[in-house]
Amino acid sequence: MVTEATAVEASSYVELSRDQWRDLRKSTPLTLTEEELAELRGVDDPIDLAEVTDIYLPLTRLLNLHFTGARKRGAAVSAFLGEKSAPPPYILGIAGSVAVGKSTTARLLHTLLARWPEHAKVELITTDSFLYPNAVLEERGIMSRKGFPESYDRRALVRFIAAVKAGATEVHAPVYSHLEYDIVPGATQTVRRPDILVVEGLNVLQPAPPASLAVNDFFDFSIYVDARVEDVREWYVDRFHKLRRTAFADPKSYFRRLTELSEAEATEFARGVWREVNERNLVENIAPTRARASLVLRKGPDHAIQRVLLRRT
Numbered sequence: 331m332v333t334e335a336t337a338v339e340a341s342s343y344v345e346l347s348r349d350q351w352r353d354l355r356k357s358t359p360l361t362l363t364e365e366e367l368a369e370l371r372g373v374d375d376p377i378d379l380a381e382v383t384d385i386y387l388p389l390t391r392l393l394n395l396h397f398t399g400a401r402k403r404g405a406a407v408s409a410f411l412g413e414k415s416a417p418p419p420y421i422l423g424i425a426g427s428v429a430v431g432k433s434t435t436a437r438l439l440h441t442l443l444a445r446w447p448e449h450a451k452v453e454l455i456t457t458d459s460f461l462y463p464n465a466v467l468e469e470r471g472i473m474s475r476k477g478f479p480e481s482y483d484r485r486a487l488v489r490f491i492a493a494v495k496a497g498a499t500e501v502h503a504p505v506y507s508h509l510e511y512d513i514v515p516g517a518t519q520t521v522r523r524p525d526i527l528v529v530e531g532l533n534v535l536q537p538a539p540p541a542s543l544a545v546n547d548f549f550d551f552s553i554y555v556d557a558r559v560e561d562v563r564e565w566y567v568d569r570f571h572k573l574r575r576t577a578f579a580d581p582k583s584y585f586r587r588l589t590e591l592s593e594a595e596a597t598e599f600a601r602g603v604w605r606e607v608n609e610r611n612l613v614e615n616i617a618p619t620r621a622r623a624s625l626v627l628r629k630g631p632d633h634a635i636q637r638v639l640l641r642r643t
Contacts, residue, residue, distance in 0.1 A: 343626070343639040351638045352384040358391045361445040362438075370441060372434040373576075374569040376633050382438065385627070385635045390442045392625075392640075393422065393551060397449055397526065400550050418495050419523065420449070421548050424530040425619060426555035427612045428477065429566035431633060435555055436530035449525035457531025457545075458506040460487040463513045478611050479533050488543050494527055495548045509577065511584035532611065535619035546622065554623035559612065561631045563604050570600035 346354075360383055371377055397420050404417045422439065426432035436454055444452040460483050467473040467481060475481055493501045505517035521527065529545065535552060538544035546552060557565075574596055578585045591599060620626060626639040 342621070342641055342643045344642050346638045346640065348384060348634075348636055348638075351388055354388040354391065355383070356388075356391060358387040360387060362442065366441070367438075370434060370437040372431060372437075374565065374572050375431050375434045377431070377434060377438075381634060382442075385638070386438055386442060389553075389625075390439065390446065393439070393443060394446050394448060396551055416497060416523070418497050420526045420550045421491065421495060422526060422528045423534045423546055423549040423552040424528065424555065425532065425535045425552065425616065425623065427557070427562050427616055428532065428608045429569055430555045430557050430562050431565075431629065432530055432555040435553065435627070436528050440528050443526055443528075451524045452526045452528065453521045453524040454528045454530065455490075455503055455519065455521065456506070457482060457487060457529065457534060458508075459503045459513075459519065460484075460490070461506060461513065464511070474607065475611075477532055477607070479536055479615055482533065484545075487545055488538075491527075491529065491545055491548045492543070494521055494524075497523060499523060509580060509583055532616055533619070535622045536615065537619075537622075549624075551624045552622070554620045554626045555629070556620060556626050557629040558631070559609060561629070562612070563601070563609065564631075565633070566604050566608060567597060567600045570603075571596060 360379070362379070362382055364379060367377070367379060367382065400420055401417050408415055424432050424436045424439070426435075433456070436456070440452050440454040444450055461467075461476065461481055462470075462483055464473065467476060472478070472481055490501055490503055499522065501521045502518040503521065505514045505519055506512070507514050529549070534549075535546050535554065536544060538547070571593075573585070574589050574591075577583060578589050580586065588596065588599065624641045627635050628637045628639065630636045
């Protein structure tokens with residue numbers, strides 16, 4: 331069955347196999363070591379240097395070319411207006427499901443892009459920082475919908491991105507703790523006029539309500555990390571078990587109580603959370619935004635990227 335979304339993708343994107351995409355690396359050097367990759371790799375994410383070489387080096391080359399083009403277009407407009415102003419930061423958005431590997435993608439690009447001399451100053455922000463505090467979610471009765479669009483302070487996020495794009499000297503964002511599963515009171519992350527700002531989150535490609543601005547209105551380029559729902563479910567459950575053995579065991583962890591479950595109980599719990607929360611959010615809110623991305627990275631069951639879709643219109 332051909333849906334409206336797949337029809338849009340067929341007409342708007344050029345689809346490249348892994349081999350075709352790898353050939354577009356040209357002479358882009360590998361500037362990452364195995365030790366550095368280990369620090370960037372997400373929980374239960376098997377990414378290796380071959381994946382970095384085949385997928386992320388061509389991608390950084392594309393982004394470097396796109397960044398340079400954006401700078402030239404901005405300089406042309408400034409020259410026309412007779413202005414002498416610093417170029418605005420280039421903003422890269424990264425979207426995708428829980429457990430699909432978008433955080434690893436964001437961290438990798440944050441590191442690799444900063445090693446190009448044209449844009450050495452790269453910052454990374456995640457939209458988790460703009461989730462409402464748990465107390466607010468509880469008050470509104472939407473704690474079980476954490477991660478859904480309504481659980482974010484969308485206006486604060488848009489104000490933050492708009493200020494960065496406008497070239498503000500310093501812009502402050504809240505800080506989210508995955509350990510405590512909540513916003514950290516009084517803590518802030520400061521972004522100071524980067525060359526590139528990477529914005530990672532579930533819903534960064536969501537359209538705005540009428541007469542409002544969306545986060546992606548400020549993006550220069552956007553990436554959607556894609557995979558079959560069935561594969562992401564298994565990755566989510568596997569990651570859940572690994573977290574039970576590691577981060578959840580911390581006495582400060584919000585989820586410490588889950589370490590007391592048996593293996594079978596934990597699997598049942600994780601599958602229930604996936605089915606009732608994460609899969610619903612993916613199907614209803616996240617996946618429908620895929621066709622808005624500049625580029626789609628499609629993963630296979632082994633987490634490796636098999637195909638790349640690049641928007642051509």
